[in-house]
Amino acid sequence: MVNYLQIPVLSRRVMKVWLRNWDVFLKTYKVNFLPPFLEPLLYLFALGFGLGTFIADIQGVSYARFIAPALIAISIMNSSFFECTFSSYVRMYYQKTYDAIISTPLNIDEVIAGELLWGATRSLINTIIMLPVIAAFGLIELPVSLLIIPFSFLGGLLFASVAMCFTAISPNITALNYPAFLFVTPMFLFSGTFFPLSVLPQQVQYFALTVLPLTHVVMFVRSLTLGTPTVHLLFNLAWIVVVTTLFFVLSVNLMKKRLIN
Amino acid sequence: MVIISVIVAEDLVKTFGEFVAVDGISFMVEEGEVFGFLGPNGAGKTTAMKMIQCVSPKTSGKLEVFGMDVNTHQSEIKRFLGIVPQETNLDPDFSVYENMMVYSRYFDIGRTDARKVTDELLDFVQLDEKKNVNIEQLSGGMKRRLILARALINSPRLLILDEPTVGLDPQARHLIWDKLRSLRDKNVTIVLTTHYLDEAAQLCNKLVIMDHGRILEEGSPQEIVKNNIGTDIVEVENGPEVKVCLDDMTADYEIIGDIVQVYTDDPQQVTSHLLRECMLGKITARTATLEDVFLKLTGRKLRE
């Protein structure tokens, strides 16, 4: 019987897996930099400045200022979630990269941990690219919003860990479309991103707060961009840390079950 | 000084669910040996290799590499291993050179050393001209050669090769044989699987023949041939009188389609008996090979 919450056996060698992905990233940096730069611009123009002209202030702020933190949070989610689903699946299944690495002194726990840290790094990188773009429109409070940069790594790790669990149980790569449509898309829409959670029925609000990780990430980022951090931040942070730890450990064990037999 | 065997396996078992892939095998590999695993498709060779490589946990039995248990000292064992897997797993995100460099990092080899060793190894497998080429642009044989080079990056003390020469042209195959011999001379222990029995006979000083997860036969190639067949094989065209004649002289023989093979240490005597007493024509005598033993032990039926 597999113990799904067995503590991973890790060492500094985890960084070698991270470095492998970093090397690949640098080789293709030109393609990697454009999407996080363009995506917020598209959303800002379409929703913030287009749709936003028909919308009165939300909770005392303009619509563009309201959705700016959501765009950052969504980017944190997408970067690591897609890195640790489709990209990790390709490395695991098609490229046999994990097989090659576990023939060296590294173990499977370290390989998966390295992948998760890499996924989190993708969120961090994209946040670093995106933040100045949004700041240029004067939509976020500075310098307090700079705290989003270190936070994006934690947020990235959260989505990377959840994503890796899906990767571990997907029978094939197309099956990964299910979490993308049934988990990421609902989060994209119902996590207090483009309208306040409070307009939703009470039950849906509770649902969003308990099982949609993006809700907490949006709340955290928004309180920073609006320059109104409160003690609620600590609640969001605690939720994120606990859930990240749980899924981190779970994903390593699920992957181990899949790959080591 | 205590001499430690490089690999000690006792009653080693591997099951996948209900299916028994390795069914209680015992063997020992000593330092500097070239040890071969032969057997039909599905015999359990790769499964055995993977347990030695510490990437697939054993189900039961004992397995020690360099005196260390594969369950508890994986990382320490893997540091000394060079692996050529059956399935190519080069990193397609990188060029030939980068593949070597990235792999060297997993072994904590410093950049300067890694560059030097990489240049030497690529030169050795004659891929220096392909240094900056992406993996996808290599031919199948070039990929196999690169995998061998990659396996040597950490100067392994035990080299495990799962069908190293599959898909190679004769030149490349000889190149790899030469390299394996030179490694053996440097006291590197080599464990390999192959379906080329001439290769096994040439390279291995000890081998096992496996089937259905069990070891059927063990010894040096010469011993195995001698014990199972004798030195020679006499082949005669099959006919009703052949069987009678051979039973008469209590020969050890096997009927394979329209050919009868007689296993013997004295081909002269068999041949003359067949010619004189039985008036049979079309007789050929030849030296027995490992292939003959292989087919005799594992049968001629194709594996599913």
Ligand SMILES: Nc1ncnc2c1ncn2[C@@H]1O[C@H](COP(=O)(O)OP(=O)(O)OP(=O)(O)O)[C@@H](O)[C@H]1O
């Ligand atoms: N992960 C696995 N799950 C279930 N069965 C497996 C697994 N790996 C191998 N087997 C089974 O174990 C048996 C031995 O396989 P193995 O790969 O060791 O054979 P082999 O001797 O290397 O054959 P080949 O010469 O074709 O490479 C086969 O019947 C195979 O189907």
Ligand SMILES: [Mg+2]
């Ligand atoms: Mg095999």
